[in-house]
Amino acid sequence: MDLSLSTRTVGDRTIVEVGGEIDVYTAPKLREQLVELVNDGSYHLVVDMEGVDFLDSTGLGVLVGGLKRVRAHEGSLRLVCNQERILKIFRITGLTKVFPIHTSVDEAVAATD
Amino acid sequence: MPTVELLFSAQPEHVRTARLVAAQVARRAGVDEASLDEVRLAVGEACSRAVGLHRNNGVEQPVRVLLNEDEKKFSIEVVDEVPGTAAGGSPDAAEDSAAEDEGEMGLAVISGLVDDVEVIEGDRGGVIRMTWPTVSV
Structure with a gap:
């Protein structure tokens, strides 16, 4: 399965819904999407990963890059993920300490700190 | 001879x-269902790293993946044709440090995922060998 991306806004947050596989082939598309959002002035991003079937270190690199970009504008990047196999890769790389990870989009949108 | 050998251009x-392919051969070999996600992720990381090495060093040979089914274990070897990558890559690749960082992150993920992993550097290139136990059916 390829990567699917869609965005919508809720208040000052931009929700990026990601589906499919994020790997060395598809990660550049996600990178482009995040860069475009930041360039257009969206600095508070929520990346909804509930539809993601596969994530590798290239995908992690893109998310870290996104975080770096929004932070340069005092923004935020929150993740929504409940899938154990995806959470595991954040855990083994120590990135659970870097990204706020939420169980629902509503929770991520409501979060402030 | 490996059970299955896969060669692909570095794309x-x-x-x-x-x-x-790796996950399917692992399943047939008797790798525990719960470990198949690990196999998929680890082989993906190793192949992504090899593809990056080949592309950054202008190597045109394919990346090789050897899938070996033994009596009580299943191993995957991902073979690249770029010599001496453990020491930080060839001088030509020095400017592409971001791609190399990604390769190193990939290795970190593999080490975190797979208990039995060996990284072998040779004159002709590198091999990442990962092994999982199998259960007899």
Whole structure:
């Protein structure tokens, strides 16, 4: 399965819904999407990963890059993920300490700190 | 002779194929269902790293993936044709440090995922060998 991306806004947050596989082939598309959002002035991003079937270190690199970009504008990047196999890769790389990870989009949108 | 040998040109779009093939052969070999996600991720990381090495060093040979089914274990070797990558890559690749960082992150993920992993550097290139136990059916 390829990567699917869609965005919508809720208040000052931009929700990026990601589906499919994020790997060395598809990660550049996600990178482009995040860069475009930041360039257009969206600095508070929520990346909804509930539809993601596969994530590798290239995908992690893109998310870290996104975080770096929004932070340069005092923004935020929150993740929504409940899938154990995806959470595991954040855990083994120590990135659970870097990204706020939420169980629902509503929770991520409501979060402030 | 390996159970299955896969050669693919060093293009990112083929890494998914390698993941699918490796996971399917692992399943048939008797690797525990719970470990198949690990197999998929680890082989993907190793192949992504090899693809990056080949592309950054202008190597035109294919990346090789050897899938070996033994009596009580299943091993995957991902073979690249770029010599001496453990020491930080060839001088030509020095400017592409971001891609190399990604390769190193990939290795970190593999080490975190797979208990039995060896990284072998040779004169002709590197091999990442990962082994999982199998259960007899």
